[in-house]
Amino acid sequence: MNEIKKRYYEILAKRLISNLKPHNIEGYYFENGNEAREFIISQIPRQSVVGIGGSTTVKEIGLLDALRQGYPNFYDQYEEGISLEESLKLRKASLMADYYVTGTNAITVDGAIVNIDGYGNRVAAMIFGPKKVFIVMGVNKICFTLQQALERAKNVAAVINNLRLKTSNPCVKIAECTDCDDVESICNVTTIINRQPSKGRMKVVLINEYLGF
Numbered sequence: 267m268n269e270i271k272k273r274y275y276e277i278l279a280k281r282l283i284s285n286l287k288p289h290n291i292e293g294y295y296f297e298n299g300n301e302a303r304e305f306i307i308s309q310i311p312r313q314s315v316v317g318i319g320g321s322t323t324v325k326e327i328g329l330l331d332a333l334r335q336g337y338p339n340f341y342d343q344y345e346e347g348i349s350l351e352e353s354l355k356l357r358k359a360s361l362m363a364d365y366y367v368t369g370t371n372a373i374t375v376d377g378a379i380v381n382i383d384g385y386g387n388r389v390a391a392m393i394f395g396p397k398k399v400f401i402v403m404g405v406n407k408i409c410f411t412l413q414q415a416l417e418r419a420k421n422v423a424a425v426i427n428n429l430r431l432k433t434s435n436p437c438v439k440i441a442e443c444t445d446c447d448d449v450e451s452i453c454n455v456t457t458i459i460n461r462q463p464s465k466g467r468m469k470v471v472l473i474n475e476y477l478g479f
């Protein structure tokens with residue numbers, strides 16, 4: 267990103283962070299993924315039980331590797347070679363973790379956090395269970411309106427996720443959601459998080475880079 271674009275997104279991200287405050291959600295701004303990763307690691311004690319929600323951004327900024335290397339009680343649902351059954355067990359256990367790290371499909375400038383999930387474990391943990399939740403994202407996830415955020419979650423994030431998972435759902439042929447009602451659909455739950463009941467649990471980490479999808 268050039269300097270002008272960076273400046274644009276910095277202004278937007280900082281405006282979003284100030285809008286999160288009255289919703290009992292903390293916001294943090296970082297210039298790049300390395301700074302964000304080091305910040306998150308510094309906030310999670312090494313012996314903590316840590317869960318993770320599906321997120322390309324968490325991988326891209328090196329946070330997944332850092333959790334694997336430094337946290338003996340990390341519930342790694344991405345671990346290579348584990349069965350779906352084992353992965354689901356880890357996702358379930360993560361609902362009771364001390365810390366939960368994940369990404370998001372979209373967020374509005376007003377602070378609404380929008381997601382579409384297949385199993386629902388990621389959004390369930392965001393909403394209730396883990397003591398602290400870090401939601402990590404690039405500035406490309408920022409939308410102006412709730413309608414745009416829902417569109418983004420459907421027509422960008424969900425469609426690319428279908429491509430990643432090599433499904434045969436109709437969206438992979440036209441690069442747009444058709445609102446299918448297919449048994450193979452990975453879009454079973456849509457959530458909008460507007461606020462938190464208590465301060466200090468949820469932290470939104472905004473990175474001035476294009477990350478995830």
Ligand code: SF4
Nearest residue numbers: 424437443444446453
């Ligand atoms: S077409 Fe179906 S699977 Fe694809 S994004 Fe839409 S609801 Fe999800």
